[in-house]
Amino acid sequence: MNKTILITGANGQLGSELREISESYDSFNFQFIDLQDLDITDTVETVRFIAETKPGWVVNCAGYTAVDRAESEQELASMVNGDSLSGITDGLLQYGGKLIHISTDFVFSGKSGRPYMEEDIPDPISVYGKSKLRGEEIALSYPGSIVLRTSWLYSVFGNNFVKTIIRLASERDTINVVSDQVGNPTYARDLADVIMKIIVSADKDNGTFYNGIYNYSNEGSCSWYEFAMEIKKIAGLKITINPVSTEQYPLPAKRPAMSVLDKSKIKHVYGITIPGWKNSLHSCIKKLNK
Helix, strand or coil: CCCEEEEECCCCHHHHHHHHHHHHCCCCEEEECCCCCCCCCCHHHHHHHHHHHCCCEEEECCCCCCCCHHHCCHHHHHHHHHHHHHHHHHHHHHHCCEEEEEEEHHHCCCCCCCCECCCCCCCCCCHHHHHHHHHHHHHHCCCCEEEEEECCEECCCCCCHHHHHHHHHHHCCEEEEECCCEECCEEHHHHHHHHHHHHHHHHHCCCCCCCEEEECCCECCEEHHHHHHHHHHHHCCCCEEEEECCCCCCCCCCCCCECCECCHHHHHHHCCCCCEHHHHHHHHHHHHHC
């Protein structure tokens, strides 16, 4: 099997985590690209790039992630999160590599009242969610693809909720955090490890590859308020955090009220052991403190 792994969105949270762990996988040849290397919304250019690179794997971490701004930048969000997949899948169709595409819990409305399974019917309630669903559909039209749905991603890299809470604690005495939206925080390092486990297992088992959709997030669920309180506790922050309702904290884009992901499938198919969200948060904050 071809040992080249092409990673798009290389400067984002997940791309940066993959870059860091890539040193432990010296049997693979990693190629990290971001917007300055390739505009994935340019289909012709993307097909040409894949034809030249001939990757065994494309891990698509690129994405338009400004959830609220997407409401007014619908076309851009749709191009980056949706249409750009056409260039990647067209390129791979000609060459035959595998695709791992990163998606989100935002493809669901959050109204089911129970953890979402992979086969549940998506029902996005925001422009961002709709654009990500479009990307999933294009990715899955290519037979050699996996869509990994994740949620509430954070890392030592990039901008995220964990780093925002820590920063706000140094700037303010009090903040309000929404307490009626529930989901699974996910440490991007754990997700990066899982991506490499999937690639390694397919590489080892003579190319055994189980395509389709998989959910991955850390174990356990919480509200954004509970997440913030745990960050405060672990990081030893001196800040007052008040719980507020979604109604009291209006934002341009609607969020799913409960977007907990069921991970039974990835555990069963790939034998993945998933760390609890509090343990992973601990690891991340320890690293940030260094």
